[in-house]
Amino acid sequence: MPFTTLRSYAELMRVANVFTSVSNVWMGMILTTGYLPGWSAVGISLASALMYLAGMVLNDVFDHQIDAVERPGRPIPSGRVSLTSAKILGWGLLVAGLIAAGLVTFYVQSYLPIAMAICLSLAIIGYDAGLKQTWLGPFAMGMCRVFNVLLGMSLVGLPTEWRLPEIASLNLLPAFAIGLYIIGVTWFARDEAGEGKRRTLVMGSLTVLAAMVLLATMPWSDAPAVHGFRIDSTGWFILWFVVAGTILRRMVVAILQPTPRNMQRAVGNAILSLITIDAAISLGYADPYWACAVLALVAPAMQLSQMFKMT
Known part of the structure; x- marks a missing residue:
């Protein structure tokens, strides 16, 4: 496959963004198990990445007529990737993600x-x-x-069976705070082209x-992680002040x-900052090297963001 074609498919999938998806699941694993549990972590990371990439491709598939007017340079309206190929790729990635989770x-x-993978796939399809x-x-x-x-x-x-008491004992605040963060970023980005x-x-x-305020209050919610809160309150608040400020x-x-x-730069920075947010959460609840592992995802994401637009 020619390099220009590979580049077009990478642009279609917005490959720089996929590391934010991986950082989310890594943070979730670190909070609930205290580490990244081997092959299980590989499988979950692969499932998340495949479904995220699927969502990016299907977004352009469903939007190809709008993009033909507003973003004619995108891979599908420009003719660099055919609509049929994009459909096969998008749905194929989604199925592959479900298989990985299975x-x-x-x-x-x-x-x-x-169960979570099916819910995620339905949310992706509903949005797109x-x-x-x-x-x-x-x-x-x-x-x-x-x-x-x-x-x-x-x-x-792990490695116990799925039991409702285990699910009920999870503190869902981090997941819903990340969701709220993305609601804000999506709202902010609604008119980024104009x-x-x-x-x-x-x-x-x-x-x-x-x-950001919700995430800063995590230590005072109910048992959000397997090993509990690990750093002092002052350091925790300073950490979130810096993260929120950047x-x-x-x-x-942009306002x-x-x-x-200015809006595209703000949105791109906010998306990339998801990795920093996930690393900050991990730092509060696990050994520091797990937070460093999450933060390391910034490097490839930043490198690829210089080559492919994140929004």
């Missing part, structure tokens, strides 16, 4: 991984197939991330801030000067 389910003898064009779009996108984090958490209690409306940008930024700074710039360039 193999993990068989390996760990728990139905929870495949039409919800994104409605007021429910940001919420549907947020639920995709919620189920992605829960996919990582689905290894709770001149943004300040009210929408402000509401998106405030939603992101609310998610994200909101670009958003404020003050709502140009497509």
